[in-house]
Amino acid sequence: MSLAEFAPKMSRRRRSNPPKTSFKENLKAFKNLPKFFRLIWETNKTLTFTNIVLRLLASGLPLAMLYVGKMIMDIIVVLYKAGNIQHWHQTPELWQWILVELGLAVLADLLKRGITLLDALLGDLFNNETSIKLMEQAARLDLPQFEDSEFYDKLERARRQTTTRVVLLSLILSQAQGIITMLFLGAGLMFFNPWLILLLVISVIPAFLSETYFNRSKYSLSLNWTPERRELDYLRYVGASDETAKEVKIFGLSDFLTSRFKLLAYEYYYANRKLATRRAMWGGLFNALGSVGYYVAYALIVFQTVQGTLSIGTLTFLAGSFNRLRELTQKILSDFSSIAQQALYLQDLFDFFEIKPLIFSPDQSRPIPKKILEGFVFENVSFKYPNTNKWAVKNISFTLKAGEKLALVGENGAGKTTLIKLLTRLYDPTEGHILLDGYDLKEYDLTALRQLIGVIFQDYVKFQMNVSENIAIGKIDERDEPPKIVHAAEQSLADKVIEKLPDGYGQMLGRRFANGVELSGGEWQKIALSRAYMRDAQLIVLDEPTSALDARAEYEVFQRFAALTQGKSAVLISHRFSTVRMADRIMVLKQGQQVELGSHEELLAQDGYYAELFNLQAKGYR
Numbered sequence: 001m002s003l004a005e006f007a008p009k010m011s012r013r014r015r016s017n018p019p020k021t022s023f024k025e026n027l028k029a030f031k032n033l034p035k036f037f038r039l040i041w042e043t044n045k046t047l048t049f050t051n052i053v054l055r056l057l058a059s060g061l062p063l064a065m066l067y068v069g070k071m072i073m074d075i076i077v078v079l080y081k082a083g084n085i086q087h088w089h090q091t092p093e094l095w096q097w098i099l100v101e102l103g104l105a106v107l108a109d110l111l112k113r114g115i116t117l118l119d120a121l122l123g124d125l126f127n128n129e130t131s132i133k134l135m136e137q138a139a140r141l142d143l144p145q146f147e148d149s150e151f152y153d154k155l156e157r158a159r160r161q162t163t164t165r166v167v168l169l170s171l172i173l174s175q176a177q178g179i180i181t182m183l184f185l186g187a188g189l190m191f192f193n194p195w196l197i198l199l200l201v202i203s204v205i206p207a208f209l210s211e212t213y214f215n216r217s218k219y220s221l222s223l224n225w226t227p228e229r230r231e232l233d234y235l236r237y238v239g240a241s242d243e244t245a246k247e248v249k250i251f252g253l254s255d256f257l258t259s260r261f262k263l264l265a266y267e268y269y270y271a272n273r274k275l276a277t278r279r280a281m282w283g284g285l286f287n288a289l290g291s292v293g294y295y296v297a298y299a300l301i302v303f304q305t306v307q308g309t310l311s312i313g314t315l316t317f318l319a320g321s322f323n324r325l326r327e328l329t330q331k332i333l334s335d336f337s338s339i340a341q342q343a344l345y346l347q348d349l350f351d352f353f354e355i356k357p358l359i360f361s362p363d364q365s366r367p368i369p370k371k372i373l374e375g376f377v378f379e380n381v382s383f384k385y386p387n388t389n390k391w392a393v394k395n396i397s398f399t400l401k402a403g404e405k406l407a408l409v410g411e412n413g414a415g416k417t418t419l420i421k422l423l424t425r426l427y428d429p430t431e432g433h434i435l436l437d438g439y440d441l442k443e444y445d446l447t448a449l450r451q452l453i454g455v456i457f458q459d460y461v462k463f464q465m466n467v468s469e470n471i472a473i474g475k476i477d478e479r480d481e482p483p484k485i486v487h488a489a490e491q492s493l494a495d496k497v498i499e500k501l502p503d504g505y506g507q508m509l510g511r512r513f514a515n516g517v518e519l520s521g522g523e524w525q526k527i528a529l530s531r532a533y534m535r536d537a538q539l540i541v542l543d544e545p546t547s548a549l550d551a552r553a554e555y556e557v558f559q560r561f562a563a564l565t566q567g568k569s570a571v572l573i574s575h576r577f578s579t580v581r582m583a584d585r586i587m588v589l590k591q592g593q594q595v596e597l598g599s600h601e602e603l604l605a606q607d608g609y610y611a612e613l614f615n616l617q618a619k620g621y622r
């Protein structure tokens with residue numbers, strides 16, 4: 001079976017039982033609105049206040065305009081009855097009302113434009129603020145959370161909120177405006193004929209109920225499809241990105257990726273279409289019911305006018321008021337359910353903001369030692385990654401002495417990188433403790449602890465930024481101090497790479513932005529390595545930092561590393577024994593367990609697992 005054939009099975013299996021959100025949940029979502037308003041108010045008080053004032057003004061206008069229309073109509077009828085209709089232009093009262101109507105129309109247009117502008121400005125500001133809050137919150141959270149797919153779904157839904165919330169903002173404000181207009185129009189209607197109000201309510205309720213039902217279903221659909229939408233985004237990225245283009249072409253993945261995308265995208269489309277069609281059908285039916293209500297009311301008004309109970313002006317006023325009220329009530333009721341639906345989405349945003357980091361500093365943290373004296377002690381440390389049952393490392397006990405260079409050796413998956421993640425508190429041990437100068441790492445301030453350690457991971461990030469910034473990543477506060485950046489580049493031997501770049505330290509790296517230059521793997525590695533030299537760390541950790549360097553470059557880099565880190569502790573992870581043997585001691589890991597610990601010579605003399613790995617590699621070179 002080809003991979004493309006696999007895809008349908010995988011996707012069908014995933015979504016067998018979509019859970020539904022209940023009506024109660026829908027209503028509960030309204031409790032998010034005050035919080036939402038507070039956020040908007042805090043975004044910009046002046047804009048929010050002006051917006052509210054303009055909307056208040058705008059909400060009185062429809063009634064005023066209908067009333068003016070009635071007055072004009074009544075004057076015309078009086079003129080007509082008196083046989084003076086040919087002198088209509090000599091009636092100052094008529095002109096006054098026409099001028100008022102014109103003034104109101106101009107005002108209505110100005111207010112509408114002002115409101116649209118304020119909505120857009122406020123929306124953009126709100127969008128910026130929420131995106132910033134989202135980034136800040138994401139930075140507070142820790143690695144275990146990022147590796148959890150449920151967390152990712154939440155993040156994804158929260159991310160979508162930032163752009164769509166702008167719609168909610170104008171929806172709610174329009175709603176408030178609509179309600180006030182409705183009260184005005186309703187008061188007018190009550191004054192002339194209270195029965196019309198009852199008729200109005202009966203004609204719009206079915207449409208409201210159907211809107212509420214369909215909005216709820218729409219939310220359920222989009223909630224249940226979050227993982228697939230995330231997958232769609234991923235497939236879109238893999239299918240059309242500079243980073244994947246090479247492998248997509250070489251392995252001929254394009255058809256596989258597009259067919260998988262197509263399958264998911266169309267499944268989502270069909271699910272959406274089904275719902276949208278049903279919604280349109282029922283919506284159409286119930287709206288027709290509303291129209292019937294309107295014409296019954298219209299007939300009633302005409303009847304009263306013919307009987308002479310109402311004037312022709314009142315007829316136009318009432319028919320106009322009733323129709324506007326019907327449209328408005330229907331809109332307000334259906335917007336209520338849209339607001340409820342969007343407020344449910346809002347829950348995702350607030351939920352995301354409320355996720356607490358699992359790894360944090362204690363309230364009263366211990367000061368980080370200015371100079372490490374005893375070093376780091378691993379006491380029976382074991383660790384399982386979240387949502388796994390396998391021990392990634394088990395019962396590890398050793399001391400990394402102050403000033404010592406320790407190498408970690410072991411086959412792929414042996415647990416080397418995991419130990420570094422534990423040392424830097426990206427994770428906390430599942431069992432056991434890690435001590436720094438006699439105290440648990442958890443007692444120290446997290447930021448200060450991480451500043452103490454300079455780490456270059458094997459999957460370091462190639463930031464699509466300029467060279468200076470790429471180096472300054474090691475100590476971002478010093479990004480505007482060129483001498484420090486140049487010095488770090490000299491220490492890692494990146495200066496030779498930079499010399500050849502057209503824009504030197506200002507050279508944009510990567511292909512994503514204009515004038516960017518792509519570097520070779522080894523060149524990138526030297527740039528990344530200078531990050532370790534940027535900070536005055538007491539412990540430097542290099543996780544396979546030279547895997548992409550040629551033999552000569554690797555030799556030079558390590559000679560320098562040894563000289564430059566004299567008196568500092570260092571942990572090196574490498575599969576090259578030429579590098580490993582430079583360390584004071586070597587810890588050998590096998591399937592998460594610590595199997596040997598000693599100097600290169602001691603371990604060779606032991607003739608154990610290390611000697612076996614060493615000889616295996618040496619044989620390859622012979």
Ligand SMILES: Nc1ncnc2c1ncn2[C@@H]1O[C@H](COP(=O)(O)OP(=O)(O)OP(=O)(O)O)[C@@H](O)[C@H]1O
Binds near residue numbers: 410411412417
């Ligand atoms: N984020 C993770 N979630 C779950 N399991 C993980 C995660 N990272 C690593 N593991 C598992 O933990 C074990 C140890 O992985 P680790 O990355 O520490 O190995 P390593 O010795 O650094 O390997 P390599 O030489 O390939 O870099 C492996 O079995 C791996 O599958």
